[in-house]
Amino acid sequence: MMEDSFVLPGDTVGSLEEFVPGDYTYAREGMIFATTAGLVKVDPKTRSASVIPKTNAPVKLNHGDIVVGEVIDLKDSLVIVSLAFKKGYEDRPISDEEATIHISNVKNSYVKDLRSLFSMRDILKAKIVDERQMRLSTGDEDLGVIKAYCNRCLTGLMRKEGKLICPNCGNNETRKMSSAYGLGVV
Incomplete structure (x- = not known):
């Protein structure tokens, strides 16, 4: 998957051979998948693949917010x-x-x-x-x-x-x- 590609939940983001799963992703059977709709981002330092959400999903509220x-x-x-x-x-x-x-x-x-x-x-x-x-x-x-x-x-x-x-x-x-x-x- 190319960086800045738009993905939907369940779309492939990358492989575990190249990257570790980042935010809004999960790993299964050697691949990394998106958990939300958004843009793929790769962090070259940590070699992680993440998804930047582009939906109007409710904001998660946490302690200290x-x-x-x-x-x-x-x-x-x-x-x-x-x-x-x-x-x-x-x-x-x-x-x-x-x-x-x-x-x-x-x-x-x-x-x-x-x-x-x-x-x-x-x-x-x-x-x-x-x-x-x-x-x-x-x-x-x-x-x-x-x-x-x-x-x-x-x-x-x-x-x-x-x-x-x-x-x-x-x-x-x-x-x-x-x-x-x-x-x-x-």
């Missing part, structure tokens, strides 16, 4: 988040995946009331701490709310001297803000 989502519900000890995408894969949305942030994973200090740190419709950045139960953490300084809306008039809140102020009605609110609040996903 940074994700962005919207707060859709608040309980006494949980924030429920509808995940939008994984950082680095902004063009491949996550569909129908919900995750939770337990009150113990919000900050590196005691949290008495989640409603003082999060609100419905907040957009936040969090780290996956348990990919099987989809538990998230916002404990790091760069994690937390990156966009918030006024609870009175639904206008986007502006960060001013460490506080969130509504430019429309003047309402002051608090959140567990990311150090990148208002800068988008960085």
Whole structure:
């Protein structure tokens, strides 16, 4: 198989005499086969043959990944988040995946009331701490709310001297803000 050739699952990528199987490939009976649709890539240093996926397959979420989502519900000890995408894969949305942030994973200090740190419709950045139960953490300084809306008039809140102020009605609110609040996903 030529490098940069487009392959489908099950297509031959190379032989085990020439290469070792790389990402998105598997070996059987002396040959290397593709596990996904994509382009064949050969690494001359490791002599590995891989496939670079070219499909809209769902993004795999792993422990330590940074994700962005919207707060859709608040309980006494949980924030429920509808995940939008994984950082680095902004063009491949996550569909129908919900995750939770337990009150113990919000900050590196005691949290008495989640409603003082999060609100419905907040957009936040969090780290996956348990990919099987989809538990998230916002404990790091760069994690937390990156966009918030006024609870009175639904206008986007502006960060001013460490506080969130509504430019429309003047309402002051608090959140567990990311150090990148208002800068988008960085």
